[in-house]
Structure formats: C-alpha cells, structure tokens
Amino acid sequence: MKKALSLPYIWKTILATLFVAGFISFFFSANANTPFEPKRTQHALPEQTKHLEPSATSSEPTAKEWQELVVKIRKNGSLGAALDRLKISPATTHAINKLKNSHYLTNVRSGDQLTVWVDKHHQLQKILYPKSQTLSHELIKTENGYRILEKKKPIDIRTETASGIINGSFYIAAKKAGLSARSIMNLSDVFAWDVDFSRELQSGDTFKVIYETKYLDGKYIGDGNILAAQITSNNQKQTHQAFIVRDNDKVIGYYDEKGRNLKKAFLRSPVDYVRITSKYNPKRFHPVLKRTRPHRGVDYGGPKGTPIRATGDGKVIFRGWGKGYGRYVKIKHAGKYTTLYAHFSKFGKFKKGQHVKQGDIIGYMGKTGMVTGVHLHYEFRVKNKHVDPLKVKFPDAQPLAKKYRAEFKTTSTFLLSQLKRLDGRTHVARNFE
Numbered sequence: 001m002k003k004a005l006s007l008p009y010i011w012k013t014i015l016a017t018l019f020v021a022g023f024i025s026f027f028f029s030a031n032a033n034t035p036f037e038p039k040r041t042q043h044a045l046p047e048q049t050k051h052l053e054p055s056a057t058s059s060e061p062t063a064k065e066w067q068e069l070v071v072k073i074r075k076n077g078s079l080g081a082a083l084d085r086l087k088i089s090p091a092t093t094h095a096i097n098k099l100k101n102s103h104y105l106t107n108v109r110s111g112d113q114l115t116v117w118v119d120k121h122h123q124l125q126k127i128l129y130p131k132s133q134t135l136s137h138e139l140i141k142t143e144n145g146y147r148i149l150e151k152k153k154p155i156d157i158r159t160e161t162a163s164g165i166i167n168g169s170f171y172i173a174a175k176k177a178g179l180s181a182r183s184i185m186n187l188s189d190v191f192a193w194d195v196d197f198s199r200e201l202q203s204g205d206t207f208k209v210i211y212e213t214k215y216l217d218g219k220y221i222g223d224g225n226i227l228a229a230q231i232t233s234n235n236q237k238q239t240h241q242a243f244i245v246r247d248n249d250k251v252i253g254y255y256d257e258k259g260r261n262l263k264k265a266f267l268r269s270p271v272d273y274v275r276i277t278s279k280y281n282p283k284r285f286h287p288v289l290k291r292t293r294p295h296r297g298v299d300y301g302g303p304k305g306t307p308i309r310a311t312g313d314g315k316v317i318f319r320g321w322g323k324g325y326g327r328y329v330k331i332k333h334a335g336k337y338t339t340l341y342a343h344f345s346k347f348g349k350f351k352k353g354q355h356v357k358q359g360d361i362i363g364y365m366g367k368t369g370m371v372t373g374v375h376l377h378y379e380f381r382v383k384n385k386h387v388d389p390l391k392v393k394f395p396d397a398q399p400l401a402k403k404y405r406a407e408f409k410t411t412s413t414f415l416l417s418q419l420k421r422l423d424g425r426t427h428v429a430r431n432f433e
C-alpha cells in the first residue's frame with residue numbers, strides 16, 4: 001500500500017495541539033517504560049509546622065507526639081541546608097551522609113519537597129522524600145540507628161478493549177469508544193506504515209483495540225501500550241492487524257499475524273508536513289536551467305527551517321556542498337539503498353561517518369544551491385540507480401527475531417481470538433479477560 005504522508009508526526013502534532021491541556025495522562029506516559037516524572041509544585045511553599053494527625057503512615061505509638069515539618073529544597077540547596085533550616089543538628093545530617101544509600105536522600109533537586117518528623121526533643125525520627133508518583137525514599141529510625149529505604153508503589157496494569165465504527169472522523173469515533181488521545185496516537189503510530197489515516201479510513205471502517213491502562217492506588221493515571229489492534233481501511237476492503245512483542249517491559253515492535261514487522265525500513269517522507277511541489281519526472285523542464293532536465297527526486301515544500309529526517313537507519317556518507325544541491329546529505333542504508341536530501345539551510349548534528357536512526361533530524365529546509373525557493377529535494381536510489389521515492393516498494397524492517405517467535409505465536413493467537421470477540425459496533429467493551 002502506498003502512503004505519501006508520514007503520519008506519526010502529523011498525528012502527534014495535531015493531537016497534541018488539540019489535547020495538550022487536558023491530557024495529563026499523555027504527559028505522564030509518553031513512554032510506558034519511563035518512570036513517572038515527579039509531580040512538582042510550581043508555587044513556593046512556605047515552610048510550615050503542623051501537628052501530625054495519627055495516620056496509617058505512623059504506626060509508632062510515640063508518633064502522636066511527633067511534629068511534622070515540610071521543607072522545600074532551595075536553588076542549589078542540599079539536604080543539609082534544608083535540615084539546618086529545620087534546626088536539626090549538623091551531627092544528624094552528618095550521620096545521614098554516612099548511611100548506606102545516603103544518595104537516596106542527598107541527591108536533591110531544587111523545588112523538591114521533604115516531609116520531616118521530629119519528636120518532642122526535636123530529634124529527627126523520619127524523613128519522607130517522594131521522588132515520583134510511584135517512588136519515594138524514606139529515612140526511619142530503628143533501634144540500631146537510622147536506615148534509608150526505597151519504597152515503590154506498584155502500578156496496577158489493566159487490560160481494556162475499545163472498538164467502534166467510523167462515521168466521518170476516525171478520531172471522533174475512537175474518542176467515543178473510550179480511547180485516550182495518547183492511545184489514538186499510538187494506534188496511528190502502529191499502523192503508520194500501512195494506513196494513511198487521513199485518506200484511507202472512511203465511514204463504515206471499523207477498529208478494535210486491546211490496550212493497557214495504568215492505575216495507582218485504584219486511580220486511573222493513563223494508558224499504557226496497545227497490545228493488539230485491528231483496523232479496516234478503504235471501506236473495509238483491507239484489514240490490518242497488529243500484535244505487540246515485548247522483552248520484559250521493552251516494546252520490541254508490532255507485527256502482523258504472520259510475524260511480519262509493521263514498520264518498514266524507510267519512512268515514506270523525510271518531512272512531517274508534506275506538500276509535494278515537484279514529483280519524480282525524467283522529462284521535467286528545469287525552472288532555473290530553462291531546459292529539459294530530468295527530476296530524479298521528489299520536492300517537498302515547507303517553511304525554511306522545517307526539520308528533515310533520515311528516512312531509514314544508515315550512515316552519513318556525504319555532508320557538504322554541491323553546486324546544484326547546495327547543502328546536502330547522503331545516507332547509505334543497509335543493502336543496496338542510498339538516500340539524498342538537498343538544499344538545506346543548515347545541517348543537523350550528524351556528521352560524515354556517523355550513524356543515523358530512522359526519524360533522526362539531519363538538517364533543516366532551505367534554498368541553497370540551484371533553486372528558486374525553499375524546498376527539500378529528496379532522492380532514493382537502489383543499487384545507485386534513481387527510483388521514484390513515492391512509488392518504490394520499501395523493504396520491511398527487521399523481521400521478528402527468532403527468540404521471540406514461539407512466544408509471539410502463543411500471544412498473538414490469544415489476542416487474535418480476543419479481537420474476534422470484539423464487535424466493531426459496540427462502543428466500549430470493558431472488563432477484558
């Protein structure tokens with residue numbers, strides 16, 4: 001299937017613009033494997049003193065007599081300075097510094113907030129240092145002196161399903177089915193190489209998704225990974241399926257029922273917002289040279305400075321100036337493929353000889369060389385012969401590694417049976433088992 005747009009980026013931008021304000025969950029979980037960022041208080045909290053109410057966290061019988069103090073780390077501050085402001089003796093701070101795992105407490109960042117408990121003699125009893133929603137470091141006093149502990153709250157992962165039928169906009173149908181903006185983005189990312197979401201999804205097309213949601217203390221905190229999905233396109237003429245492969249927590253990729261990678265070795269386009277201004281044409285009349293000269297690439301229009309991405313993994317084999325090309329970059333990819341990107345206003349950070357990953361920014365759109373206006377000229381060569389980048393059939397990215405195949409067979413078979421049970425017409429079917 002052909003696809004002229006690089007959708008992951010388009011979707012990301014459109015959806016982020018629409019939903020950035022409301023979707024804290026998206027913020028928290030840009031990557032399911034990233035630990036949650038600590039929630040930081042923006043305003044300056046006054047140092048305060050209050051009496052500790054007996055609570056579940058203070059089981060100690062004497063805890064009722066403790067005082068709870070809250071202290072915030074100042075700019076370039078330290079634990080010692082913070083404790084000093086609470087009038088806790090330097091000897092105590094010194095003792096903390098010598099403890100095992102002292103860095104749990106001493107690696108502080110300005111703005112972090114610590115809760116400190118002291119007894120009636122103003123002796124330090126306990127410190128609570130929350131590092132994130134799920135992780136906190138604590139100092140407690142035991143019979144044998146202070147100890148530093150790490151406490152992790154487990155995130156409860158649940159599996160949910162959503163399905164729907166498109167009536168006009170896929171985005172609206174997906175929202176109606178209960179999918180978050182983040183999961184909608186993930187879904188378009190998963191199928192980005194196969195489905196042009198803006199042009200190929202029509203009214204009547206259906207989608208089914210099995211995905212993870214995350215809960216902390218029983219509260220929904222965001223969506224996790226998509227485990228499996230099925231989508232029809234072109235008025236149900238085509239059906240696309242995706243199944244996740246993970247290695248522990250790391251997502252290896254998405255594969256179809258036969259274990260083929262959904263990702264292709266090349267992006268269809270090196271720029272996010274695509275406006276093709278000149279196509280591949282062996283008999284083009286050149287606007288500057290005023291004579292017939294083949295156009296062996298595709299031109300993309302856009303504002304000066306638009307980031308240009310390497311369409312595939314590879315190695316930069318040229319970065320410099322060419323009379324016609326202006327500032328340009330040439331990349332050699334695995335096998336027989338090379339790509340060329342020209343007329344940059346400036347280069348990205350990758351130099352000649354360095355490796356680039358698919359999607360890495362290698363330069364910015366400009367009008368250097370023999371051109372009439374700002375654009376990117378993009379060439380794709382197979383065995384050093386030019387081909388039309390919009391028509392060439394891209395090779396699949398790496399197939400599923402052997403070591404995952406047996407497990408993939410089991411999980412994808414199971415997930416497929418679950419997908420089949422979902423009716424594209426029911427909006428939300430929760431309580432997935």
Ligand SMILES: [Zn+2]
Pocket residue numbers: 278295297298299376377378
């Ligand atoms: Zn061109």
